[in-house]
Amino acid sequence: xxxxxxxxxxxxxxxxxxxxxxxxxxxxxxxxxxxxxxxxxxxxxxxxxxxxxxxxxxxxxxxxxxxxxxxxxxxxxxxxxxxxxxxxxxxxxxxxxxxxxxxxxxxxxxxxxxxxxxxxxxxxxxxxxxxxxxxxxxxxxxxxxxxxxxxxxxxxxxxxxxxxxxxxxxxxxxxxxxxxxxxxxxxxxxxxxxxxxxxxxxxxxxxxxxxxxxxxxxxxxxxxxxxxxxxxxxxxxxxxxxxxxxxxxxxxxxxxxxxxxxxxxxxxxxxxxxxxxxxxxxxxx
Numbered sequence: 678x679x680x681x682x683x684x685x686x687x688x689x690x691x692x693x694x695x696x697x698x699x700x701x702x703x704x705x706x707x708x709x710x711x712x713x714x715x716x717x718x719x720x721x722x723x724x725x726x727x728x729x730x731x732x733x734x735x736x737x738x739x740x741x742x743x744x745x746x747x748x749x750x751x752x753x754x755x756x757x758x759x760x761x762x763x764x765x766x767x768x769x770x771x772x773x774x775x776x777x778x779x780x781x782x783x784x785x786x787x788x789x790x791x792x793x794x795x796x797x798x799x800x801x802x803x804x805x806x807x808x809x810x811x812x813x814x815x816x817x818x819x820x821x822x823x824x825x826x827x828x829x830x831x832x833x834x835x836x837x838x839x840x841x842x843x844x845x846x847x848x849x850x851x852x853x854x855x856x857x858x859x860x861x862x863x864x865x866x867x868x869x870x871x872x873x874x875x876x877x878x879x880x881x882x883x884x885x886x887x888x889x890x891x892x893x894x895x896x897x898x899x900x901x902x903x904x905x906x907x908x909x910x911x912x913x914x915x916x917x918x919x920x921x922x923x924x925x926x927x928x929x930x931x932x933x934x935x936x937x938x939x940x941x942x943x944x945x946x947x948x949x950x951x952x953x954x955x956x957x958x959x960x961x962x
Contacts, residue, residue, distance in 0.1 A: 816852045
C-alpha cells in the first residue's frame with residue numbers, strides 16, 4: 678500500500694481537515710498576510726510549495742521567501758525586477774531573474790516589530806528593493822542617476838546644476854551588488870544632533886550604515902513607487918567620506934536627503950552636531 682493511501686489528506690475527517698485549514702488561515706492573518714494570496718501561491722508555485730513542505734517537515738521556518746510573497750507582505754514598499762523593467766526598461770538575464778526571485782528575509786522578519794521605530798512593524802518602516810550594479814550597459818552610480826533624472830522632471834536632484842561631487846569615488850564610481858536591500862525609509866529616530874560615532878552606536882544588531890548609492894537609490898525608488906519623498910526635511914548620513922577636490926575638503930561625511938520639490942540632495946557634513954542630520958540604516962544581507 679502506498680504512502681499516499683495511508684498518510685494522504687484524504688484519511689483525515691472533514692472536521693479535521695477544516696480545522697487544519699482554519700488554523701493555518703488564522704496564523705497567516707495574525708502575521709498580517711492574506712490567506713487567499715498565500716494559498717494561491719501554494720497551489721500554483723511548486724518551488725514555493727516545496728519550501729513550505731521542507732519547513733513543515735523540520736518543524737521550523739524557511740529562511741527566505743519568494744519575491745512574489747514579499748510583494749504580498751510589503752505592498753508598495755518594494756521595488757522588484759519587474760518594476761525596474763517597467764520604470765526604467767532595465768534588462769535582466771534569465772539567471773538574474775531567478776536570483777531576483779529569492780527574497781532573503783522571511784515573513785517573520787517583515788512582520789516583526791521594527792527595532793528602530795517603537796510600535797511599528799518592519800514592513801511599514803522599511804523599503805525593499807532589488808539592487809542592480811548597472812542599467813542597460815552603464816554602471817548605476819549616483820552620477821548615472823543624475824542622467825536618468827535630469828532637472829526638468831520629477832524626481833530630480835537638487836544639485837544637478839552644481840556638480841560638486843565630480844571626483845568623489847562614491848558618487849562617480851561606486852555601485853551596488855545585484856541583490857536585495859531592506860532599508861529604513863527615513864532616518865533613525867533620535868539620531869539628529871549627534872556625532873557620527875554616536876549615531877553609529879545607535880544601530881541595533883543586524884543593521885549597518887548604508888552607502889551613498891544605496892541611500893540615493895532607495896529614495897528615488899520610494900518616490901517612483903509611492904509618490905512619497907523620504908527625509909523631506911532631513912539628511913541621512915552615509916558611510917563614505919569625501920576626498921579632497923577643488924570643491925570640498927577631505928574627510929566630510931556623505932549625506933543624502935532634503936528630498937522636497939526642488940529635488941533630492943547629496944551633500945557632505947563636517948560631523949558637528951546638527952539638528953537636521955540623522956543616520957540612514959540598512960538591514961545586513
